[in-house]
Amino acid sequence: MPQDRIFKLAGIAIDAVLFTIKEGVLNVLLIKRDNEPYRGSRALPGGFMQGEETAEKAAARILREKAGVRGIYTEQLYTFSDLHRDPRGRVVSVAYFALVSQDQINFKGSDLQAPALFQLGEVGKLAFDHRAILDYALGRLRAKLEYTNVAYSLLGPKFTLTQLQQTYEIILGRKLDKRNFRKKYLSLGLIEATKEHERGGRRRPALLYRFKAHELAQLKKFF
Amino acid sequence: MPQDRIFKLAGIAIDAVLFTIKEGVLNVLLIKRDNEPYRGSRALPGGFMQGEETAEKAAARILREKAGVRGIYTEQLYTFSDLHRDPRGRVVSVAYFALVSQDQINFKGSDLQAPALFQLGEVGKLAFDHRAILDYALGRLRAKLEYTNVAYSLLGPKFTLTQLQQTYEIILGRKLDKRNFRKKYLSLGLIEATKEHERGGRRRPALLYRFKAHELAQLKKFF
DNA sequence: ACAAAAGTGTTCGATATACACCCATGT
DNA sequence: ACATGGGTGTATATCGAACACTTTTGT
Numbered sequence: 062m063p064q065d066r067i068f069k070l071a072g073i074a075i076d077a078v079l080f081t082i083k084e085g086v087l088n089v090l091l092i093k094r095d096n097e098p099y100r101g102s103r104a105l106p107g108g109f110m111q112g113e114e115t116a117e118k119a120a121a122r123i124l125r126e127k128a129g130v131r132g133i134y135t136e137q138l139y140t141f142s143d144l145h146r147d148p149r150g151r152v153v154s155v156a157y158f159a160l161v162s163q164d165q166i167n168f169k170g171s172d173l174q175a176p177a178l179f180q181l182g183e184v185g186k187l188a189f190d191h192r193a194i195l196d197y198a199l200g201r202l203r204a205k206l207e208y209t210n211v212a213y214s215l216l217g218p219k220f221t222l223t224q225l226q227q228t229y230e231i232i233l234g235r236k237l238d239k240r241n242f243r244k245k246y247l248s249l250g251l252i253e254a255t256k257e258h259e260r261g262g263r264r265r266p267a268l269l270y271r272f273k274a275h276e277l278a279q280l281k282k283f284f
Numbered sequence: 285m286p287q288d289r290i291f292k293l294a295g296i297a298i299d300a301v302l303f304t305i306k307e308g309v310l311n312v313l314l315i316k317r318d319n320e321p322y323r324g325s326r327a328l329p330g331g332f333m334q335g336e337e338t339a340e341k342a343a344a345r346i347l348r349e350k351a352g353v354r355g356i357y358t359e360q361l362y363t364f365s366d367l368h369r370d371p372r373g374r375v376v377s378v379a380y381f382a383l384v385s386q387d388q389i390n391f392k393g394s395d396l397q398a399p400a401l402f403q404l405g406e407v408g409k410l411a412f413d414h415r416a417i418l419d420y421a422l423g424r425l426r427a428k429l430e431y432t433n434v435a436y437s438l439l440g441p442k443f444t445l446t447q448l449q450q451t452y453e454i455i456l457g458r459k460l461d462k463r464n465f466r467k468k469y470l471s472l473g474l475i476e477a478t479k480e481h482e483r484g485g486r487r488r489p490a491l492l493y494r495f496k497a498h499e500l501a502q503l504k505k506f507f
Numbered sequence: 508a509c510a511a512a513a514g515t516g517t518t519c520g521a522t523a524t525a526c527a528c529c530c531a532t533g534t
Numbered sequence: 535a536c537a538t539g540g541g542t543g544t545a546t547a548t549c550g551a552a553c554a555c556t557t558t559t560g561t
Contacts (some may be wrong), residue, residue: 265531488558
């Protein structure tokens with residue numbers, strides 16, 4: 062098929078911003094580029110869209126290959142199309158953002174790109190416009206946390222209310238009142254107590270909760 | 285440059301969903317396709333991205349060419365990449381959604397595609413996956429109206445509180461209480477009264493208001 | 508005078524915020 | 535016994551929802 066006659070030529074890249082919480086800090090998955098351009102620089106995991114897959118499938122593939130995660134919360138973020146975002150020429154990037162609990166991540170030892178988690182504060186310069194993509198994703202994450210129940214995707218299947226609250230505090234960057242947080246979150250009806258308790262701390266064991274549904278829900282309307 | 289070696293080939297289309305309110309009904313801009321595929325079908329205005337323009341510029345160009353509008357509220361909607369969305373082959377569409385007041389629209393008589401406004405209820409089948417894109421845009425519009433002040437982009441520079449309220453009612457599809465609406469909207473501090481009054485109706489002339497700023501603002505936070 | 512839409516307040520229930528102490532466990 | 539985080543309630547302020555009549559104009 063003479064595609065080059067019918068269509069304007071352009072590369073379509075997929076880049077993924079995978080967030081997770083690790084040791085009380087928001088982390089992002091980065092790789093080290095093993096090819097030009099930007100060889101040796103840190104970058105978001107990504108790649109060109111294959112002819113036989115949708116952008117969503119490509120994002121899922123990248124996340125599977127680089128972090129060993131499957132079926133995690135993923136949503137399209139934005140399509141970046143600045144003319145000079147890639148020194149090789151015209152490359153449009155469809156960026157995705159994804160959330161996962163740390164224990165689901167599983168790195169293969171053999172990856173030349175050495176994918177790894179980085180604390181947000183320690184991310185320096187990135188290849189291409191990936192810093193801008195990361196910043197955009199962070200804004201989306203904060204907004205989404207306030208309007209929806211996405212927090213479920215950052216936590217394991219069972220969690221304590223303190224862990225849930227800390228998830229909010231870490232991402233929003235401020236402390237929340239414990240009593241008010243619990244009262245409000247429980248009144249939303251999204252989570253339910255299990256009969257299990259946390260184990261192993263040298264303190265009172267916390268009751269474990271779980272989300273009733275793993276589906277995105279809006280939390281509030283304006284009018 | 286041997287782009288076909290470096291990049292996967294794919295066409296990148298831009299499609300635009302332009303909403304406006306006309307005679308108390310939400311309308312959308314559609315064209316009639318003058319080429320295959322789907323020749324003669326109604327479709328969203330769109331086209332292939334040119335090599336020297338960003339997606340945003342391409343969307344602005346399309347809106348300028350098809351509706352004579354400039355500088356209107358436009359935001360990226362979603363990038364659609366289903367494998368078979370275009371019978372010609374692999375075409376990814378970056379869709380935009382835009383809002384404008386009806387009086388800013390200005391059709392050229394000479395356009396073969398006959399761009400025109402259609403009431404939402406009268407939009408039948410559309411070419412490609414444009415019906416899905418339109419439905420997605422409508423969802424975005426409704427959500428955006430509840431969380432932000434985008435309504436300014438559907439109104440002229442001066443408007444009555446009743447017109448503002450009707451804008452909400454039309455898009456949200458339900459009636460709002462007049463006293464509560466006014467109290468609440470005025471308390472947001474986004475609009476201010478002018479010293480002018482509406483003219484010409486055979487009723488009490490309404491005071492005209494204007495938005496203090498034409499910038500998107502969030503209206504409410506959850507935590 | 509009549510028709511048509513503009514404009515205006517109060518009450519009540521629900522929700523948000525601020526705030527401090529006792530409890531259960533491991534060492 | 536002590537250290538650590540777990541768990542709980544109340545009072546106040548703010549916000550949302552429901553609700554009806556008078557005013558101003560053109561005809």
